[in-house]
Every structure is written in structure tokens, then in C-alpha cells.
């Protein structure tokens with residue numbers, strides 16, 4: 522029987538019977554837990570008063586156990602709003618200029634990781650496999666090891682990993698990025714990310730031994746490998762087919778009055794390149810006036826991380842730009858940009874993707890960007906839309922049928938939009954078929970299986986590095 526799997530992430534999505542808002546991480550965790558006994562552990566999403574002891578709650582649902590703990594107001598500010606989202610998030614997205622470091626927030630981050638380790642520790646059995654997700658929990662394995670757990674522990678980073686000189690800009694980086702050396706396996710989104718982390722690890726100190734993705738630090742071994750995160754391709758494609766007939770989609774289509782639809786879907790986040798995208802669309806309307814009143818750009822942007830000042834600033838910037846473009850190019854019968862700040866269920870989004878002739882995905886930097894993959898999976902293969910994709914999204918490494926653009930060059934993005942709108946049917950079909958085939962093979966189940974197999978192997982071969990070392994020593 523497969524060992525029990527413990528998934529750990531900052532947020533835990535406890536099923537409550539309501540409509541599914543599941544983001545990429547939830548889909549990934551569900552795939553890992555499929556057909557296994559499992560536990561999902563993390564923050565409840567609730568913030569309690571500072572004086573109260575953190576409440577741990579355990580919920581059982583269909584052979585899965587969900588264990589969550591609350592955060593105090595101070596923990597929430599220092600760990601989540603502070604160090605995770607004002608330091609790690611910008612730095613790992615190559616935005617050192619936006620990082621607002623304080624040692625108080627770093628202290629809060631380490632303290633909450635300690636709380637997670639304390640709260641999880643009593644639930645861990647000797648045979649459990651533990652898989653930790655994302656930048657909120659970089660030092661968790663170190664905390665669990667210090668509490669005596671020698672289980673296999675893997676980590677997957679959902680966001681980008683920049684080169685060592687950027688990582689080293691993190692004050693006390695050895696306590697956060699450096700703590701990744703306490704895992705048995707660290708998974709990254711792309712080969713470039715894996716290479717960046719490998720070079721960072723190689724520079725960590727004198728007692729580092731490196732052999733193709735395998736590192737040894739004073740007797741501890743850790744493997745580094747790329748595992749590009751994926752989607753449930755067939756399920757998503759089916760959802761898009763069904764949702765294309767939903768009232769939401771019918772109404773949208775009716776409201777377009779035959780105009781083509783360009784669609785962007787992103788959390789309101791500076792890494793997503795939303796202001797640049799809107800400017801590029803404005804440029805497109807200026808440069809290619811034959812498209813005026815023939816196309817509508819729908820940008821769906823749920824607000825996020827409202828407690829972080831940089832997110833409030835981007836909200837104002839985007840509102841201003843939408844107003845400018847609509848004011849300049851719109852007429853009584855046509856609004857060039859429709860901008861919506863609410864979130865939709867996965868099923869509803871799938872139907873919107875299928876209705877759009879262009880999927881516009883132009884982040885300045887993104888670990889993977891699952892919107893790009895979902896857009897492709899949602900298309901009608903007989904009459905597919907075209908994906909316009911930033912070269913700086915991890916997905917660009919895989920989706921070779923996309924029109925790839927540089928989000929820093931508005932003229933280039935505008936030309937990409939035009940190319941997508943004008944692309945002949947045969948070419949659209951060819952590009953889509955190529956990408957769909959890739960996504961059908963490299964789906965989320967395979968992703969979870971590959972990671973867990975690699976984690977099992979990483980733990981199983983204690984003599985491997987010793988063997989490699991003596992082999993190299995003999996050759997030298």
C-alpha cells in the first residue's frame with residue numbers, strides 16, 4: 522500500500538460543498554491526494570485575536586483529513602502580508618526594487634513556520650511522505666527535522682526562482698532560500714528555475730558537493746529538478762464544452778454583437794503585467810484602426826492581497842488606464858475594455874476561455890501561468906482561439922504553438938494581438954493540436970506521480986552520492 526501523503530501549503534481548501542473556486546495549487550494537491558490516504562495541512566484562512574492560542578481544527582472528508590490552524594493578527598501581518606508577500610514574492614519575481622524588508626517580518630515568517638512545524642509534528646507517522654508547497658514555507662523541513670522527523674520531505678516552488686545574485690539580495694537568505702537544503706527533493710517550474718537554484722546551492726558554502734541535480738551539505742542530500750506544473754487537461758476541456766452553453770457565456774456572446782473577444786484573466790498582481798497589457802491594447806487600437814469597434818477586450822481580475830500596499834497601488838493604476846483607453850477609443854455603442862474585479866468558478870472561466878478568439882497572457886514574470894494552459898485546453902479544436910503568451914511565463918517553455926511576445930514591448934504585444942486575430946483557421950488548428958497533445962500527455966496526474974516517484978527515489982538511495990564520489994575519485 523502507498524504510504525500516507527501529507528500535503529502542506531499556506532492555504533488549505535477544505536471542501537464545503539459550495540461552487541469550486543479551486544486555483545492551480547488546489548488542483549495540484551487534489552491530484553497528489555487522488556487514490557491515496559492523505560492529509561492536507563495549513564492555515565485556515567482565519568485571523569484570530571493576538572492573545573488567543575492558535576486553534577487547530579481537523580476535518581475528515583472522504584478518507585482525507587484536513588488540518589488547519591488560525592493565525593493571530595500579528596502572525597498574519599508579519600508572515601503573510603509582510604515577509605512572504607512584501608519580500609519573497611517580489612524578489613522571486615525579479616522585483617528586488619519592490620521588496621520592503623524588515624527584520625520583524627522575517628522574525629514573524631520564521632516564527633509562523635515554527636508554529637506550522639509544532640502543529641503538524643504530532644500528526645506525523647514514521648512512514649508518511651511529506652510534500653510542502655510554495656514560498657510561504659521555505660524553512661518548514663528544517664523545522665520538522667529539528668523536531669526529529671526523518672521522513673521523506675519534498676518541496677515544490679510554484680513561483681519563479683531567479684538567479685543567485687537576485688536570491689542573495691534577500692537579507693539573511695541562508696535562513697529562507699538556504700533552508701531548502703533540508704528537503705530531500707526541491708521541485709521547480711522550469712529548467713531555468715532549476716538551474717538558478719542549483720547555482721545558488723553550489724555557492725552556499727565550502728562543504729557543498731554537486732553532481733547533476735544532486736547536492737550534499739555536511740551529510741544532508743537534496744535533489745533539484747524541474748517539474749512543470751500542469752492542469753487536469755481532459756477534465757478542463759470537458760468543463761469548457763459544457764460551460765459554453767451556460768447562461769453566463771450565452772449572455773456574454775449576445776452582448777458582443779458579433780465582435781471578436783480578447784480575454785485576460787489574472788489576479789490583480791504587479792507580476793501579471795496588466796497595466797502594460799492595457800497599454801499594448803491601446804497601442805493595437807491606434808496602430809490597427811481597422812479593428813476599432815470590431816473587437817472587445819475582457820479583463821477579469823479578482824482583487825488579491827488587499828493588505829499589501831503595492832497591490833492597492835496597482836489597483837489605482839489599472840483603473841486609470843482602463844478609463845483612458847475607453848474614454849479615448851470608445852463610442853456610445855462600443856466599450857473597448859470591459860474590466861471586472863470578481864472571481865468566477867473554474868467551470869465558468871472555462872466557458873469564457875472557449876468563447877474568446879484570443880487569450881492574452883502577458884505576465885512580466887510567472888512561475889508557470891496555468892491560465893495559458895487552461896485557455897488552450899478549453900478551445901474547440903475545430904475552431905480554436907489563439908494564445909498570445911509572454912516569453913517570461915514558465916508556460917512559454919512548453920506551449921510552442923502560442924504567439925510569444927515580450928510584455929515590455931507594447932508594439933510587439935499589439936502586433937501579436939493582430940497576428941492572433943488574423944491567423945487563418947488551418948494554422949490555428951495546427952498550433953492548437955500541437956499544444957493540446959502536449960497538455961494531454963503532461964497533465965496534472967502525471968506531474969504529481971513524477972514528483973512523488975522522484976521523492977521516493979531521492980530517499981531510497983542513501984549510498985548513491987557516496988558511490989558517485991568514489992567513482993569520480995577513481996577517475997581523477
Ligand code: F6P
Pocket residue numbers: 532544545546655679680825826
Ligand atoms: O502563485 C502562487 C500562489 O501562492 C498560488 O499558490 C495561489 O493560488 C496564489 O498565489 C494566490 O495567493 P494568495 O494565497 O496570497 O491569495
